[in-house]
Amino acid sequence: GDSVTQMEGPVTLSEEAFLTINCTYTATGYPSLFWYVQYPGEGLQLLLKATKADDKGSNKGFEATYRKETTSFHLEKGSVQVSDSAVYFCASRGGYQKVTFGTGTKLQVIP
């Protein structure tokens, strides 16, 4: 079946550091790919998405590129802020009901 693998957390960075959170997927066909962010006590919020190979999703300084050849969708940000501290989830969607989530990566940014 489909699966999404994320790097283990927690990831601890100093403010203004470069962020990469790795995500790889296995799927039949060509899924759409998403990154969600979850702040404490809240539900998941869509951060960005990409729907086909070589698409780049971007939002709030975060970026991720859909790499079909490496089945990856790594999340990057050039300069993190304390307010970026949250849990980040990678997800793939291969159909109307078939959404597969990674286990989440907790990011902690220290001043």
Place this chain on the structure above:
Amino acid sequence: DAGITQSPRHKVTETGTPVTLRCHQTENHRYMYWYRQDPGHGLRLIHYSYGVKDTDKGEVSDGYSVSRSKTEDFLLTLESATSSQTSVYFCAISEVRGNSNQPQHFGDGTRLSIL
């Protein structure tokens, strides 16, 4: 923000009691989902609905039932709660627009503790 309301937000109950969680949406989206979130597991799908009275099982459906009598409401019921069902439960909704690239929108969750 998508109009999704989960109730209650917190609940503590005892093993063996029935529990019903409610998800209400104001977006008129066709698809609704119930997930549970547990450390080390991410989000796991319990049940989903693709229309009024149309529901199907997810990967962890044992011990749970759902009902959808109106577009806006999706109920999750634990007929006889067990301690293994202590979790945070999230409702999500999604639109259908000809393909599968629409994201899901999530409620703020219900924290359920079963003693």
